[in-house]
Amino acid sequence: MKLKNVLIVYTNPTTREYKATMEIVKNILKKYGLNFHLANRDRLRKSQFQNEELVIAVGGDGTFLRAAQFIQNQPIFGVNADVKNKEGFFTSSDKNDFELKLRKIIRNEVNIRKFPRLEACINNKKINTLALNEFYIGPKKSYHAAKYVVEIDGKKERQKSGGILVTTPAGSYAWASACSNKRLALDSKNYQFIVREPYEGTIFKNYKLRNVLLSRSQKVKIISEMLDGILIADSVGKEFSFKIGCQAMIKLSANYLNIIWFK
DSSP states (O other): OOEEEEEEEEOOSSSSSHHHHHHHHHHHHHHHTEEEEEEEGGGOOOOOOOOOTTEEESHHHHHHHHHHHOOOOEEEEESSSSSTTTTSOOOBTTTTTTTHHHHHHHHHOEEEEEEEOOOEEEEEEOOOOBSSEEEEEESSSSOOEEEEEEEEEEEEEEEEEEEEEETTGGGGTTTTGGOOOOOOOOSSSOOOEEEEEEOSSSSOOOOSEEEEOOOOOOEEEEEESSSSSEETTTTTSSSEEOOOOOOOEEOOOOOOOEOOOOO
8 A cells, every 4th residue: 555644533532541552653653654644533624634545543433433524535544542441343453453554554465345334415415424334313402302204215104213323234333233133244235224212102103114224226315303303424523403394315325435454
């Protein structure tokens, strides 16, 4: 892999282990003569990712997911900054093996896996954020109910629930795994529509569209009946308003994420 410029995406270290990992990553990049820039995950801009051949996310899955939202084509590599305190589904390294794996990246001795992402439109306007795990649609306040109409392949259903998740294969191992026991293979061509905490009473009942396996050609349409509805990708970054009357369309994107994967 041609490698000269590297962007390190991080969050403010809160533990000694995180601080130690950051120092090790920076020192090893210097050792191999690589130019690197630092970018705090809470203040990311697309311009920071230009002219970078590799993005390294140092942290946990949240940092990785936030960095991924700004990436178009270059590969991303995850480093778990604190293995005792951070989940690391997307991270393939830590401070102990970072140098070994960086050498493999430089020598192009790596497996780059293409992970599918989701895209969404609200009122026919495409939002500028892709989801690596899932899109959540529901109330801004979790103790409010989500009311909406879902339509898949011409089948419509009015529902009341704790919100919905539209998930990628990778997302089926994340938040969605607490709502459904259906996990997809990471190389699956399908994705999922999942209803969280469905409420059934005298008006809202007999749901047929609760946990739906979707093919690449299928789309999910949602019409909001919520006063405080939102749509958000991967639970990080910008919340998009999704109030009464708004319509969302969600589908698999043609823009995959290239992840350097040692697992």
